[in-house]
Amino acid sequence: MGLPSFGFGNDYSTIVLSAGALVIIAVHVLPYLVDTRGIRTIPGPWFAKFTDAWLGRVAARGHRSEVVHKLHKQGTFVRLAPNHVSIADPDALQTVYAHGNGSLKSNFYDAFVSIHRGVFNTRDRADHGRKRKIISHIFSLKSVLEFEPYIRLHLGELLEQWDKLVEGGKKGLSGKEGEGWFGKDEWVWFDCLPWYNYLAFDVIGDLSFGSPFGMVKAAKDIAPVARSQTDAMATYGNDKAEVDVEYFPAVRILNERGDYSASMGVLPPWVRPLLKKFHPWYRKGCTSTANLAGLAIAAVSKRLRTPTDRVDLLSKLQQGKDDEGKPMGRPELTAEALTQLIAGSDTTSNSSCAITYYLALNPKAQSKLQEELDEALGHEDDPIASSEIVKRLPYLEASINEALRLHSPSAIGLPRIVPEGGLHVSGKFFPEGTVLSVPSYTIHRDPETWGNDVEAYRPERWFEQDQVGIQKTFNPFSYGPRACVGKNLANLELQIFIATIFRRYTFVLENPGKHFDTLEGFLRKPVSCRVGMKRREV
Ligand code: HEM
Helix, strand or coil: CCCCCHHHHHHHHHHHHHHHHHHHHHHHHHHHHHHCCCCCCCCCCCCCCCCCCCHHHHHHHHHHHHHHHHHHCCCCCCECCCEEEEEEEEEHHHHHCCCCCCEEHHHHHHHHHCCCCCCCCCHCCCCCHHHHHHHHHHHCCCHHCCCHHHHHHHHHHHHHHHHHHHHHHHHHCCCCCCCCCEECCCEEEEHHHHHHHHHHHHHHHHHHHHHCCCCCCCCCCEEEEEHHHHHHHHCCCCCCCCCCCCEEEEHHHHHHHHHHHHHHHHCCCCCHHHHHHHHHHHHHHHHHHHHHHHHHHHHHHHHHHCCCCCCCCCHHHHHHHHHCCEEHHHHHHHHHHHHHHHHHCCHHHHHHHHHHHHHHHHHHHHHHHHHHHHHHHHHCCCCCHHHHHHHHHHHHHHHHHHHHHCCCCCCCCCCECCCCEEEEEEEEEECCCEEECCCHHHHHHHHHHHHHCCCCCCCCCCHCCHHHHHHCCCCCCHHHHCCCHHHHHHHHHHHHHHHHHHEEEEEECCCCCCCCCEECCCCCCCCCCCCEEEEECC
């Protein structure tokens, strides 16, 4: 008996396999061999030379900055994808991100768009310039001081809650199941991360949407979200119409959205709809992105139904006008309020948590900070520190900056496209269209700038090292026209939070030997931060 004949079937599989091989060669191998950008000799992981999938996988696993940092042990330049070069050189910041160099955000940022582009994910230069012009004066030093009462209000609520925990701790009580706190040896032991999330969300929710979520008071991650975006958007044009809401954990959906977008953004645009449809992890992220948008839609709609004379971010956005004197329409207003909620919430809470962790780990630094706080605020009856006093405290500033350096909430290299004419960066020429980034995590560990003990938390280094080098290398808020527009508000919040909290309480780590676990999406986030806390005698 002869071998079975596969006839047409055999020819067909050969054609499919050959076509597949040709597509792989055309899409992945040819660009590598032709090397139009002249980056073939740049070292990097083997797979990353041929496909974006390597970076997509690393991003989805949540430790991108640490992985890229290790790769930079090979040198200043690392190829992270067929068209993406990471440059670990503080001098490169001025070239890649500076005003006037013409580089734009890459298509990474398209993965962050939900209802409408906001100032963060608008890539077109003119559109961004228009938005930024309307928004930037809202975040001037003078303007953000008008927001101080909201910061004080919600911080006061946090102190009330933490005082209760301290009292419970002294009595040796424990929280109910799921609350995660217990008292032992006069201390209360608990995870401070969720509380910082509640605080940051309440402050920014109050500022961006005109009412807080009430998370601190409820001690719970919960916020109203529009039940149907389509129905909610149908109310645009009728500010009196009510939007039907349901309740979601906002902190969780914000985290899921950041992880999803940061991994999706490094993949080619044609793969993205397929992943959204067929891959469960990406599908969940897509749902969270929609829910987060629903949160902004519901909140802005509620605010417009009940006009008020409050001064907050939303009222300032409503008053803002472009060069033609036109205010923002409701979709744009909603998108900007959402941008501020996203950009101004877990950035601040993760930073506050990291500062608390490093001060709890380093009792000497904590005592030194408390001495400075006692001297400056000792005569004050008000438990909440005022901006007027805290802005002048050097050790407080160094303690905050040292934690932002080490933890780096914004740690990944933010991708920018080389403009027409190309760019010379750190001694190498990159032609138009190459994607470049400078990883903050790695330059925050540059021994030339920071000294040889880069992994140690030592606020003192801010007084010892060369100030020009520090100014050039410290990059928590990025640099140039796309740098953080909310930096003044972020600094105000961090200074008031940390001064108030460390003046009132002392912290130790529950398990000082345990690694400070983080998970990175767009931001580098602590996973938890279990501390012991007690009231100070002040
Ligand atoms: C410690 C807290 C914060 C950190 C570390 C931080 C960091 C950053 C960074 C690194 C960027 C650049 C992102 C990129 O290019 O992809 C950025 C952009 C931005 N941040 Fe912040 N941020 C913080 C707090 C805030 C706050 C409180 C707000 C406002 C409520 C805010 C609003 C924004 C906006 C709107 C952008 C986009 C600006 C643009 O593209 O023109 N941020 N932030």
